[in-house]
Amino acid sequence: MENVDFLIVGGGISGTTAAETIRVQDPASRILIIEDENYPLYSRVKIPFYVKGERAREDIFLRDFKHYSDKNIEYLCGKKVVSLDPKNQFVKTEDGTGFHYGKLLLTTGGVPKKLNKYKNEHSLQTIEDADKVVEDVKKAKKGVIIGSGFIALEFVDIFSHYGLETHLCVSKEGFWANFLQKEVSDLICKLLKERGVKIYYGEDSPFVTDEDTIVGTGIGLDLSKSFFEGAGLNFDAGLVVDQTLKTDFDNVYASGDLAKFFSKKLDRYVRYGNWTNAAVSGKYAGFNMLSKNEVFDNLSAYSITHDKLSIVFLGFAGLDGSTEVKTKVISDRECIQYFIRRGKLDGCILVNRPQDRQNLQNVIESREEFAL
């Protein structure tokens, strides 16, 4: 068994930022990142650029192996953690190696849900997913996307970029119907149709099984939690942490896509799945593992711009029983959907209105009464 001062499970941007933050403050401690994938940190955000051929494969890497050794951060990649015993401060990897830790950070993100229904089905999460898409998209004539959301939009952009006949299959209620009001969903579909995308509601495209079809799925993530199930951590659609990103166990922290934290600004628990949140929460987790007790609160933002469609998610753009949703249609190409709770703006979705982002962010942060 090995002893590690700071053990980080998951070497994405959140885990890497945490390790680097600790190292800046504490030059001598033993820091170990255990990462299931075989690569140094790369940018998931840049994957679509690589797939479209706009960036070389090597350009999406944000670190090389030497960087970790230069910083005296141990990087154990290609190893999966399979169990956690928080009482004895112990984790085990698949090959049976055990690690005793002083402080632990869980930052394992999630893996895309799969349909496992079609032969040429692809997800878009890892560099290896991207390699497979690059290989298959060039052989295809048609592209079928199943699902709604950001990854579905990335596939639309990729397939259109390669000149494929592009088919998008969404639920009967419309694009991203569990988030978007009908006007917003319809506007996005209209803008996609203008781009030549054919949309199917509540059914798969008849071409989905054709030999010359590539299928892209964007149906959400399953958070990677199997190795800590039964360990007594509080998981509720996210690993629940307090404002310092600490779990119910004193020396176990969580950050990034995995963590559901209490946002003081919004006075509610939130879990975000975006790069900035992952990076910044990693930084705070690093500080707090050094006992600095800094309150983490980040207002989420996720933006995507493809062709003539720009979408920005700001703050808590989600639905629950206490959230009221309203939409302002600004023109036949622009609208904003607002998420209001107890008279205050918690979040919004901006379609083709990036210029309103800063203003609305200020409104959300001000916590002043909000009326449309």
Next chain:
Amino acid sequence: MKKITKVIVDRNLCIGAGTCVTTAGEVFKLDEENKAVVVNIKGADISDLLIAAQSCPTAAISLYDEDGNPIFPSVK
């Protein structure tokens, strides 16, 4: 570590994710095109600047020291 005296955002790489603005809000702002611009290089301490550059999802931020040597990125 030497002082950081030059910060450059490559507008072709920046996708407006805003990580830099969240990490070092006094230094970076998003402009009307949703791209980051440097407004005040002295707005953050060295470790926040480093974290901002290191956590940019497109490695659009380059940092240089007073002798013009690149501090980040180390991979290009």
